Amino acid sequence: MDVRRATVVAEPGWQVGLVWAGFPLAGAGVLFGLKSIAGWVAGLSWAPMQGPFRLVASIPEPWGTVGSLGAGLVLGLVVAAIAAHERLTVEVFNEGVELERGGKTWNVDRTLVSGVFLDGKKLVLLGVDTGELARESHDLDAGALADAFQTHGYQWLDGDPYAADYRRWVSGTPDLPPGADALLKVRADALRKDDGEDAAQLREELARLGVVVREDRKKRQFWRLTRP
Structure with missing residues (x-):
């Protein structure tokens, strides 16, 4: 077996x-x-x-x-x-990654992951299209996470390799795909209301448009485009 x-x-x-x-x-x-x-x-x-x-x-x-x-x-x-x-558990294996929080489990296939890094207290899985497959808050040991991913052959990065590509979002920002500006407006409202679930769903909608978004401590949104 x-x-x-x-x-x-x-x-x-x-x-x-x-x-x-x-x-x-x-x-x-x-x-x-x-x-x-x-x-x-x-x-x-x-x-x-x-x-x-x-x-x-x-x-x-x-x-x-x-x-x-x-x-x-x-x-x-x-x-x-x-x-x-809210506690996050990460299971790393050769074929993929399994994340579990609040009784919910989701899997990321190994073939989709190009690299893994920590952004402060966020665990980020990068996709082969430079998008983010996961960005999860955690209180896990950074060394244990690095060892787990490296043991199974994942590329562990010192930081976000695309950090320089982010631009601050303001309403009417050019160069965004159609519909992205409207989603960012709704997401900004969700962040102001501390509606984390709605903000996460809108982040997924933006990802489908090829837009990677993150926010700082003041809830200002920053975005970049994926690179197919």
Whole structure:
């Protein structure tokens, strides 16, 4: 039987455990701290949100302490669950790459990949047409990623070889394929609203037009054309 040999890169167990334990404890500590000072804040005439603080201060003990600790634990667990949902796992094998996040899995065939690099905290798979097959946020070890791809014969790059080709997008930018400017306008609105899912879908639509797009921390979009 032919068994596919693969290298899996994921967050280490201790880091995952720290998230599940640390966030609930931190949430409990924060809410207990707020409960402890609620009476003092409620007595300050200039303090904002006095109504909620008075309400918290009026809860009799031990229910005030139990409630604040319980609510903090639940809040921390919710944050930890969100972090788990966003966690990226990368499986590299000779025939391709498998990416998994939030219960969703997608595969990239080896024959389509021309190179791999890190752009800050983004893992980028370049296509043979110079487009980007994947651009995924991660908290994985950079050395482990490089070793995994190099072990299976992928070209690991020091950075984006096409970084100099990017131009900042402004409405009405010339040289874009038909329809790309309108998609970039809608995507700019999605970025302003922090709608990551819509921005990702629009990025895929732009890729089909031969436009590679990325944004900086200020959510400004930069674009380049692929080179068939």
